[in-house]
Amino acid sequence: MQQNPPTETEEEKKKEFLYMVTIQPYYEPKSQQYVHIMTLNAQPPQTDPLYTIVRVLSTPRVSHFVQEYEKCVYAVYNPINPADLITMDTIHTFFNFIMDNGYSINKLLSNVMTSPAMRNRAQGPRKDILCFIEK
Numbered sequence: 001m002q003q004n005p006p007t008e009t010e011e012e013k014k015k016e017f018l019y020m021v022t023i024q025p026y027y028e029p030k031s032q033q034y035v036h037i038m039t040l041n042a043q044p045p046q047t048d049p050l051y052t053i054v055r056v057l058s059t060p061r062v063s064h065f066v067q068e069y070e071k072c073v074y075a076v077y078n079p080i081n082p083a084d085l086i087t088m089d090t091i092h093t094f095f096n097f098i099m100d101n102g103y104s105i106n107k108l109l110s111n112v113m114t115s116p117a118m119r120n121r122a123q124g125p126r127k128d129i130l131c132f133i134e135k
Contacts, residue, residue, distance in 0.1 A: 017048060018106065018134045020113075022127040023088070024073070027060055038076040038086040038094060038130070048135075049101040053077045053094075057085075098133055106132040 020041040028035050037057075044050040057075035078084040079097045086094045110131040 017044065018109075018132060019044070019050070020132055021076075021130045023130050024127045026057075026075075026085070028085075035085070035087045038091065039127070040074045040076060043074050050098075050103075053079050053082070053086075053097065101135075103133045103135045106134050 022039050022041070023036045024039055025034050026037045027033075040050070040054055043056070044054055054074050054076055056072050059071060059073055076086040076094055078086055078090050078093055080093055084090070110129075113129050113132065
């Protein structure tokens with residue numbers, strides 16, 4: 001008996017997502033202070049729960065001495081206070097959100113990519129890899 005091929009929706013449901021979560025400096029215009037914000041390496045698709053808290057953010061140069069920087073990032077916003085970015089003070093809110101939505105931290109990949117050997121090879125703008133999450 002021949003089975004029907006899965007529909008696009010079923011394929012999308014089966015698709016696994018892996019995101020690199022990073023921390024980077026950002027000048028917060030409201031407070032006129034530098035904060036460390038959380039970013040992802042990609043914009044989640046609309047069907048992904050992360051889509052509701054990740055938005056493109058224009059990032060000014062942190063310093064005139066820094067030549068290379070990303071003009072836009074995929075910033076993570078606070079699910080409880082959607083106008084606020086996730087910072088080191090509210091990082092627990094992000095981890096509660098991902099656990100509540102079925103994500104897990106890929107510990108093996110996170111450990112490899114945050115090892116001193118990998119950190120020394122980093123190029124480009126200053127970002128620190130926090131972890132990798134997957135669903």
